Amino acid sequence: FGRIPIIILLLRIRLQLVCAISVVxxxxxxxxRAQPDIVFxxxxxxxQYDASVYQExxxxxxxxxxxxxxxxxxxxxPESRVWAAVAEATSHSGGPDHPMRLRASYIRxxxxxxxxxxxxxxHLWQLANRLDNIDGHMTLFLVLDRVWAEVWGEExxxxxxxxxxxxxxxxxSAWAWARSLDPEERRRLxxxxxxxxxxxxxxxxxxxxxxxx
Numbered sequence: 001f002g003r004i005p006i007i008i009l010l011l012r013i014r015l016q017l018v019c020a021i022s023v024v025x026x027x028x029x030x031x032x033r034a035q036p037d038i039v040f041x042x043x044x045x046x047x048q049y050d051a052s053v054y055q056e057x058x059x060x061x062x063x064x065x066x067x068x069x070x071x072x073x074x075x076x077x078p079e080s081r082v083w084a085a086v087a088e089a090t091s092h093s094g095g096p097d098h099p100m101r102l103r104a105s106y107i108r109x110x111x112x113x114x115x116x117x118x119x120x121x122x123h124l125w126q127l128a129n130r131l132d133n134i135d136g137h138m139t140l141f142l143v144l145d146r147v148w149a150e151v152w153g154e155e156x157x158x159x160x161x162x163x164x165x166x167x168x169x170x171x172x173s174a175w176a177w178a179r180s181l182d183p184e185e186r187r188r189l190x191x192x193x194x195x196x197x198x199x200x201x202x203x204x205x206x207x208x209x210x211x212x213x
Contacts (some may be wrong), residue, residue, distance in 0.1 A: 023207075035066045037078050041099070043087035050104035050111075051086040057112055065116055068150035069123050072143045073201035076195065080125055082119070091167055093121035113148060113160040120144055127194040131189065137170065139193070141178035141185050 040056050042051040059064075066077050085098035091114050096107050100118045102111070130139060141167035149157035161179065164174040181189070187205035193203040 019053060035112070036080045038062070039083050040082065040102075041083065041085050043085050043089075045067075045106075047086045047088065047104045048193045050106075053108060054086055054102055054111055054115060057108070061112070064151045065119065065147070068147045069116075069120060069143075072124065072146050072150070073190070075123065075126055075199065077123055079122065082114045082122065083116075085181050091118055093118045096125075106116060109156065109160070110163065112152065113156075113163070116147055116151070117144060120147065127141075127193055131193055131196070134189075135174070137174040138177055142181075142190055145178070198208065 027029065040046040040054045040058070053120075070076055079200055083094075085099045085101045086104050087101055088104045089101060091103045093100050102114060102118065106114060117140070121136065122144070124136075124140060127139070129134075141208040145157045145161055148160055165175045178186075183205065187203070190205050191201040191203050194203055
């Protein structure tokens with residue numbers, strides 16, 4: 001009869017050990033999906049300072065950027081390391097075998113938005129099949145302003161939409177199209193795009209947020 005409390009104590013210890021192991025496994029899983037490492041490379045000595053600014057932005061906000069991209073697209077970020085050349089040249093997303101490029105001379109807010117813009121293109125490489133008559137920028141713009149707002153706020157997002165719309169007719173047209181869609185229509189198109197590429201089509205675009213839950 002006196003052994004019953006001992007058995008109960010042993011069961012409690014075992015339960016605590018199981019819980020501890022589960023927590024360790026969870027933390028290990030989270031660590032395995034840590035934010036990707038971006039290597040910012042100055043293309044010339046003159047670009048060194050600007051490369052350091054991009055690095056500073058990533059150090060401060062990289063985790064939130066990736067979380068917002070993943071939440072708004074319902075896709076895991078596919079790369080563990082990204083190489084980025086910083087140069088006084090047009091920004092682009094690069095390719096699987098060559099780095100993306102970021103313009104050096106942008107002021108800091110434009111550096112922030114451009115970094116997310118080009119990372120967004122890379123993130124969406126997972127969606128090889130695209131909707132008819134909706135090009136790469138139109139596709140990205142279904143979610144990009146929401147990612148900016150998630151990380152830096154609505155005022156920042158609206159300002160950068162206006163800024164990018166001033167880059168030329170292609171950008172102006174793509175942003176005008178995306179901003180003309182109500183949230184429900186954006187969600188419908190996004191889930192259609194996910195279905196075309198073999199992903200679950202239950203992305204709650206309206207409510208997904210990196211800070212939710």
